[in-house]
Amino acid sequence: MLEIILFSLLNGILYGLLLFMLSSGLTLIFSMMGVLNFAHASFYMLGAYFAYTLGMHTGFWPALILAPILVGVVGSLVERFGLRRVHANGHVAELLFTFGLAYVIDELVQLTWGTVAVPYREPDYLREPLFTLFGTDYSIFRGVVILISILMFIALWYLLKKTRVGMMIRAALTHGAMVGHLGHNVPRLFMLVFGFGCALAGLAGVIGGPLLATEPGMAATLGPIVFVVVVVGGMGSLPGAFYASLLIGLLQTFFVAIDASVADILGIFGLQIDPYGEVARITLANLAPMTPFILLVLMLIFRPRGLMGELEP
Amino acid sequence: MLEVKDLHAYYGKSHILNGVNFHLEEGEVVSLLGRNGVGRSTTVKSIMGEVPPQGSIRFRGKEIAGLPSHAIARRGLGYVPEDRDIFPTLTVRQNLELGIKNPRKPGKWKVQQMLDMFPNLARRADSPAGVLSGGEKQMLTMCRTLMGDPELMMIDEPTEGLAPLIVKQIGELISDIANAGVSILLVEQKLSIAMDISHRVLVMGHGQIVFEGTPEELRADDAIRKEWLEV
Numbered sequence: 419m420l421e422i423i424l425f426s427l428l429n430g431i432l433y434g435l436l437l438f439m440l441s442s443g444l445t446l447i448f449s450m451m452g453v454l455n456f457a458h459a460s461f462y463m464l465g466a467y468f469a470y471t472l473g474m475h476t477g478f479w480p481a482l483i484l485a486p487i488l489v490g491v492v493g494s495l496v497e498r499f500g501l502r503r504v505h506a507n508g509h510v511a512e513l514l515f516t517f518g519l520a521y522v523i524d525e526l527v528q529l530t531w532g533t534v535a536v537p538y539r540e541p542d543y544l545r546e547p548l549f550t551l552f553g554t555d556y557s558i559f560r561g562v563v564i565l566i567s568i569l570m571f572i573a574l575w576y577l578l579k580k581t582r583v584g585m586m587i588r589a590a591l592t593h594g595a596m597v598g599h600l601g602h603n604v605p606r607l608f609m610l611v612f613g614f615g616c617a618l619a620g621l622a623g624v625i626g627g628p629l630l631a632t633e634p635g636m637a638a639t640l641g642p643i644v645f646v647v648v649v650v651g652g653m654g655s656l657p658g659a660f661y662a663s664l665l666i667g668l669l670q671t672f673f674v675a676i677d678a679s680v681a682d683i684l685g686i687f688g689l690q691i692d693p694y695g696e697v698a699r700i701t702l703a704n705l706a707p708m709t710p711f712i713l714l715v716l717m718l719i720f721r722p723r724g725l726m727g728e729l730e731p
Numbered sequence: 732m733l734e735v736k737d738l739h740a741y742y743g744k745s746h747i748l749n750g751v752n753f754h755l756e757e758g759e760v761v762s763l764l765g766r767n768g769v770g771r772s773t774t775v776k777s778i779m780g781e782v783p784p785q786g787s788i789r790f791r792g793k794e795i796a797g798l799p800s801h802a803i804a805r806r807g808l809g810y811v812p813e814d815r816d817i818f819p820t821l822t823v824r825q826n827l828e829l830g831i832k833n834p835r836k837p838g839k840w841k842v843q844q845m846l847d848m849f850p851n852l853a854r855r856a857d858s859p860a861g862v863l864s865g866g867e868k869q870m871l872t873m874c875r876t877l878m879g880d881p882e883l884m885m886i887d888e889p890t891e892g893l894a895p896l897i898v899k900q901i902g903e904l905i906s907d908i909a910n911a912g913v914s915i916l917l918v919e920q921k922l923s924i925a926m927d928i929s930h931r932v933l934v935m936g937h938g939q940i941v942f943e944g945t946p947e948e949l950r951a952d953d954a955i956r957k958e959w960l961e962v
Contacts, residue, residue, distance in 0.1 A: 582834065585825050589818035595781055596816035601804035601832040601879050 434667025465623025493616025652727020809881025830878030
């Protein structure tokens with residue numbers, strides 16, 4: 419039991435950190451530019467595939483740095499030559515643009531790398547156990563992922579709080595036009611933030627690819643969950659996105675680990691629901707993929723502004 | 732210095748500016764007067780590029796209509812908007828620092844000098860600017876624009892909603908800015924301030940300039956005041 423709790427906790431945090439790497443970029447882009455980027459998870463997928471291909475030439479570690487940069491460049495170009503023109507026609511046009519872009523990227527990935535998973539894996543020595551508890555190994559790679567995530571958060575915090583560009587970004591979050599009136603190139607700032615957000619998604623892909631799977635469905639699997647994180651955390655709130663990422667990461671991991679059925683749990687409270695046997699025998703593990711969306715629905719009904727958001731979606 | 736010719740602007744389908752013509756010379760303080768909704772703020776916004784302008788706006792002889800607002804600001808135009816737009820999550824000091832266009836080429840105004848001028852700002856220098864009072868926010872936003880070394884500053888309704896004592900301070904600050912050699916285009920509702928500190932006044936009505944003259948000339952012209960200014 420303790421083993422399950424401990425490993426679920428570790429894996430839940432790991433998954434949550436990965437979610438935050440995606441949702442932080444999405445949140446920054448949304449609160450600054452008002453663009454809900456439907457293609458965000460596609461940049462995550464690109465990160466994994468770029469790292470896979472680059473890794474064959476440069477090895478794992480250089481690819482870990484180069485792939486996110488490359489994804490960031492692709493993102494900047496998308497903003498500069500696509501989104502910026504579409505922006506003139508309002509938010510609906512932008513939404514549709516990113517929606518279409520997600521499909522384009524998905525198709526391009528399938529054309530380039532095929533429709534089945536590619537063997538993108540961490541080097542063998544990273545698969546050695548970092549530590550062993552109750553006979554279960556925790557791999558070095560998972561430790562590395564947690565370390566990279568934490569380093570990334572420190573870097574993000576430093577960028578936003580301590581640098582001049584970060585000051586401009588924080589100012590533009592609430593008063594974009596005024597930043598321009600002071601003589602700062604806001605369109606360029608938008609391009610940088612969009613590129614940076616995409617690079618973060620790319621980094622999540624680089625480390626998420628070996629953990630989950632590098633396959634053409636990976637964007638479609640994680641994309642909706644990232645949106646749930648942003649809504650549950652509160653649209654436009656970075657701290658909200660952080661807490662929601664961890665919450666959903668932990669919830670999903672714990673649900674997977676719990677083999678009890680709905681009937682078992684009701685049984686604890688002395689309730690018998692035999693007539694509905696089929697439904698009652700669904701285990702929490704079966705419900706795990708649904709938990710983020712149940713949370714989304716409940717959140718929208720009972721607290722539409724999310725955990726820490728100021729605006730309603 | 733600034734020459735506006737046949738300026739038109741639209742919000743959606745409504746025609747707000749209907750051929751605005753005026754000019755402003757180096758070192759001048761000019762006030763743009765008129766009732767609410769006649770297009771004074773829109774005039775300033777379209778000069779700054781926030782509302783798309785049609786017509787000609789020349790600053791120091793060069794056409795600026797159609798440029799993005801950061802490029803207009805870099806030409807030497809400063810803009811203090813009506814709703815002040817301080818950055819609430821940044822500290823007072825950071826607000827001032829963001830006024831600097833290029834940290835490698837700092838201008839003649841210094842952050843410390845601003846803080847020395849306004850002890851209220853100095854006391855809150857490292858607090859989030861969101862906690863400031865209305866008057867302090869107005870001071871901050873004017874100081875912030877000054878940090879960018881503007882040659883012409885456009886100030887939109889700086890005294891709106893402020894107590895008389897603070898209105899007086901703001902009038903003094905505007906005079907100080909003018910004495911430092913910065914030209915000023917002031918949008919103001921309160922006739923007394925505008926009359927005190929302006930070299931010339933413009934009166935707007937229905938999206939056009941309907942009067943142009945010295946404060947004395949406006950004082951003498953009962954008909955204009957009655958038709959376009961008094962409620």
